[in-house]
Amino acid sequence: EVQLLESGGHWVQPGGSLRLSCAASGFDFSFYGMSWVRQAPGKGLEWVSIISESGGTTYYADSVKGRFTISRDNSRNMLYLQMNSLRAEDTAMYYCAFDFWGQGTLVTVSS
Amino acid sequence: DVVMTQSPLYLPVTLGQPASISCRSSQTFVYADGNTYLNWVQLRPGQSPRRLIYKVSNRDSGVPDRFSGSGSGTDFTLRISRVEAEDVGFYYCMQATHWPPWTFGQGTKVEIK
Numbered sequence: 001e002v003q004l005l006e007s008g009g010h011w012v013q014p015g016g017s018l019r020l021s022c023a024a025s026g027f028d029f030s031f032y033g034m035s036w037v038r039q040a041p042g043k044g045l046e047w048v049s050i051i052s053e054s055g056g057t058t059y060y061a062d063s064v065k066g067r068f069t070i071s072r073d074n075s076r077n078m079l080y081l082q083m084n085s086l087r088a089e090d091t092a093m094y095y096c097a098f099d100f101w102g103q104g105t106l107v108t109v110s111s
Numbered sequence: 112d113v114v115m116t117q118s119p120l121y122l123p124v125t126l127g128q129p130a131s132i133s134c135r136s137s138q139t140f141v142y143a144d145g146n147t148y149l150n151w152v153q154l155r156p157g158q159s160p161r162r163l164i165y166k167v168s169n170r171d172s173g174v175p176d177r178f179s180g181s182g183s184g185t186d187f188t189l190r191i192s193r194v195e196a197e198d199v200g201f202y203y204c205m206q207a208t209h210w211p212p213w214t215f216g217q218g219t220k221v222e223i224k
């Protein structure tokens with residue numbers, strides 16, 4: 001059974017940093033590109049970032065470019081999102097996803 | 112970016128009756144392999160998002176056969192043949208052909224009348 005388990009979401013002040021993690025199991029993780037997608041309260045889905053199977057290629061939404069960094073560790077079946085210079089508008093549920101989606105981890109940016 | 116526009120945004124339905132959600136894209140998005148990467152994603156209250164349909168009309172494993180997808184070009188449709196109570200939630204179309212970025216429709220909220 002495919003499982004994606006996100007963690008690391010928390011309350012943080014504007015300007016702060018967080019690192020989200022996604023533990024993958026039940027499939028060959030190294031064969032798939034992986035994405036982060038977020039949903040702000042009361043809003044729709046917004047794609048955030050994607051990383052290639054090897055980790056050698058990454059892309060970001062304009063809204064997070066220069067502040068967020070996606071990475072992966074194929075030896076541990078882990079996906080990460082390093083989030084720096086956080087803003088109130090980054091408040092959202094963050095999901096890791098490919099063909100399947102995780103349950104999400106909540107990030108709240110507020111003073 | 113490819114803009115995805117859904118309608119309606121709110122869909123009250125009667126149990127056992129059919130329902131239909133439309134998704135229109137700002138341009139066609141056929142990949143070099145000939146496939147159109149148009150997916151439908153379901154978000155039910157308290158549950159993880161789930162992909163229901165991929166490449167326009169292919170049902171994911173475990174998805175009830177009352178869900179079907181169709182369309183081509185810039186017009187796509189998700190149909191539920193007979194709505195059940197567990198179908199309440201939000202439905203999003205998304206394109207994954209011309210990325211980055213993946214782009215999503217605004218979402219359609221399905222409720223029982």
